[in-house]
Amino acid sequence: MKRQHEDAGREGDCPVAMGLETGKGKMVPMMTTGDGECGVDELLAALGYKVRASDMADVAHKLEQLDVAMSSDDASHFPQFASDTVHYDPSDLSTWLDSMLCEVNSPLPTLLPSPTATAHCSNGHSLSISSNSTVTKDSTAAPPSASGVYDFEPVPSPAAASVGRVVYETDPQSEKILSPRDSKRIRTCSSSSSSGGPTKEVASFLKQATAALPVVVVDTQETGIRLVHALLACGEAVQQENLNAADALVKQISVLAAFQRGPMRKVAGYFAEALARRIYRHNPLPQADRVALDFLHSHFYESAPYLKFAHFTANQAILEAFAGCHRVHVVDFGLKQGMQWPALLQALALRPGGPPSFRLTGIGPPQTDNSDELQEVGWKLTMLSENIGIDFHFRGFLASSLADIEPQMLLEPEGKKGERDGGDEAVAVNSVMELHQLLARPGAVEKVLGTARALRPRIMTVVEEEANHNGRTFLERFTESLHYYSSMFDSLDNGANGEAEEEIEEQRRHREMADAYLGRQICNVVASEGMDRTERHETLGRWRERMAQAGFEPVHLGSNAFKQANMLLALYASGDGFRVEEAEGCLTLGWHTRPLIATSAWRIGAAAAIR
Amino acid sequence: MMMLLLPHREEEEEGGAAGRRRFPINDNADLLAEVLGRLDGRSLAVAGCVCRLWSAVGRREAVWEAVCHRHVAVGRAGAAGGTRSVVAALGGYRRLYRLCIGPALDRLAGVRRQGPAVSSSSSAARHVSLSLALSLFSIDCYERLGGVGGRQQQPPASLLFLCKPVDVS
Secondary structure (H helix, E strand, C coil): CCCCCCCCCCHHHHHHHCCCCCCCCCCCCCCCCCCCCEEEEEEHHHCCCCCCCCHHHHHHHHHHHHHHHHHHHHHHHHHHHHHHHCCCCCCCCHHHHHHHHHHHHHCCCCCCHHHHHHHHHCCCCCCCCCCHHHHHHCCCCCCHHHHHHCCCCCCCCCHHCCCCCCCCCCCCCHHHHHHHHHCCCCCCCCCCCCCCHHHHHHHHHHHHHHHCCCCCCCCCHHHHHHHHHEEEEEEEHCCCHHHHHHHHHHHHHHHHHHCCCCCHHHHHHHHHHHHHHHCCCCCCCCCCCHHHHHHHHHHHHHHHHHHHHHHHHHHHHHHHHCCCCCCCEEEEECCCCCCCHHHHHHHHHHCCCCCCCEEEEEEEEECCCCCCCCHHHHHHHHHHHHHHHHCEEEEEEEEECCCHHCCHCCCHHHHHHHHCHHHHHHEEEEEECHHHHHCCCCCCCCHHHHHHHHHCCCCCEEECCCCCCCCCCCHHHHHHHHHHHHHHHHHCCCCCCCCCCCCCHHHHHHHHHHHHHHHHHHHHHHHHHHHHHCCCCCHCCCCHHHHHCCCCEEEEECHHHHHHHHHHHHCCCCHHHHEEEECCEEEEECCCCCCEEEEEEEEEHHHHHHC | HHHHHHHCCCCCCCCCCCCCCCCHHHHHHHHHHHHHHCCCCHHHHHCCCCHHHHHHHHHHHHHHHHHHHHCEEEECCCCCCHHHHHCCCCCCCHHHHHHHHHHHHHHHHHHHHHCCCCHHHHCCCCCCCCHHHHHHHHHHHHHHHCCCCCCCCCCCCCCHHHHHCCCCC
8 A cells, every 4th residue: 555645845845834742643732723704625725726614515515416416417518628729718617617507507618727736736636435434345335446446556457547538648647646546535525627538536425425425534634624624614604604615514523523533533523522512503502410420520630630629729729828827718609519628637737836717608500309418518618627737717609690699697696796706807719610601691700709708718819711702703612612611621631642541441531520510511602592592611811801890819839839830730641731820920821822711819909908 | 776786706506596696687677667768669568578577677657758758859847756657647757658659759760761852841840749749649538438337439539640651562
């Protein structure tokens, strides 16, 4: 199976230009694809074809129509093709196809590409069907021997060439040009059909592809590019309410995604599902009950360092803020399984001067079944505190939205104040990935920040995803989330060098659940709208603005937090890909160059404190 | 009693417990503990397989405490007594080493083995601190606490990330 690379300046260069990792099948965020916005598909432009990304679906359709037209009046037209001398420039594929279609549909003989276009084609691609594809062999659309033409052979035999292809007296060279293409990639949307013969193959192949028959693709890197292009094109189609094109593209995405490996495949799969939901207006994912969501969340906690990073850095900030205080009170906006607090309890127990008396108020959503998750967590934390010798009190609040909480509920009941010694208690407010959900309702986040300020906390720790998934337009949110979740899935993929290392069975299960957790987020960002769209992530800059507006000023997370975060990350297997960075006192954890989660700490600003 | 250091010219007897001037190490468990406390974790665990005495001494918390402190960077010098009680409450030094410190050291050693191609920013972090180890340990201990109604608990998994995958090299 010899691959023949006809020319140097081929597709091989284009992926490099796009900065993809070679041959790993990984999705790398592409900052600008030039797709859609500037109009011309970059890859095809490199081949000499000008096709707009937004037109690609149309081009696909037209090729299909061309195929139908040509296969229906087989006998009559082909001899005419062979002798006609009208030349159209096939580099503008769209127009060329239009002209072809007009002339096929009318009985006039149509065009042959010029010899210059043929030379063009030597740089071009034709659709190739790998002979490995059993589906191709089974398909009835193309004659079986056609797949033989696309075998990995240097030169097709003339006998094979003559079957099912237009007989060309004038241009035997085109056949030779075609052959080295064999081993190449699939272009479902493009066609370099410079000769009428391959056109039939091309069109018939396309017909197969649009019938969603999977074809083996040899070069996953190429399909990777195609996949990203298809995703972006689909996003744009949805943005423009062009649901037919979006529909076609979603099917394509599913097909292409099936040939990827690893994180790219997962990302494409989840996005395809979310897009399909949006296009077909399925009801958004039913609100899974809290048990299931907590289950997924805890698996995400186990399999990725993000939540541990968040907890450890927030705990360090709280620990430092509580230095010297004898009574402390922590308000947790999202208690979930309480995984953040054992480490803080242990650190408080070991601090010089002995542990303070510790009160925890945990807020959680109401349970659908009768189990009382919140109380159980409180009970476990109480047991742990007893073991290590801390005076611990717990209170749980059930609230379907944080905005329902009033400050009076959280403050200490009046009568008890005098009983304890040690003076007033120091308060810390902790919010890990809870605030962005409030942005769905106008005014909610301001109310919650107001409630937090009314508690007069010494410190408020905020952890949020570092992404902008709350843009005004769908396309903005779509492209942003595509980049974000690509990086996220990349980082979860367990091998530093791209190949999945052997994992313990349990680790694999955790990762699958973590993937599902992220998949739900993707579905929410892409498919939901209005009040249902709760995953409204915003960037650190935007949160800084909001906190400042609410009367908070930033507290720098110290070097201890930074060092501890680095030590934690050093323990992870794919350690070197993770980056802890410090940005104006806030810490971010990211994958290579992309920050994915940010921790920041706040206290009441001097101006606001006067009020 | 460091009588072991006295020069002696008599023939050596094996396991001579009556030892007139021989003081086999097995006679003095505290001395044995001192020696074992200077081993690294793996060697200490192996030493526990020698005989019953060594196994018993090798399980002493004090021995494992020495091992732990030898292998981690202790941030604060003080509160040693407090640390002891907290660690005991969480499960003990031997468990701490087995679950947290040992795997962490292995992981870091593995990373170091992979070559000097590590970035300078993280090279400073290539050691385990006691506070980090204790944090992870406390999370694991918390996970193992049973629920109130005896509900089906998930097996504790917060330390899985430290587990060594099957070596496929």
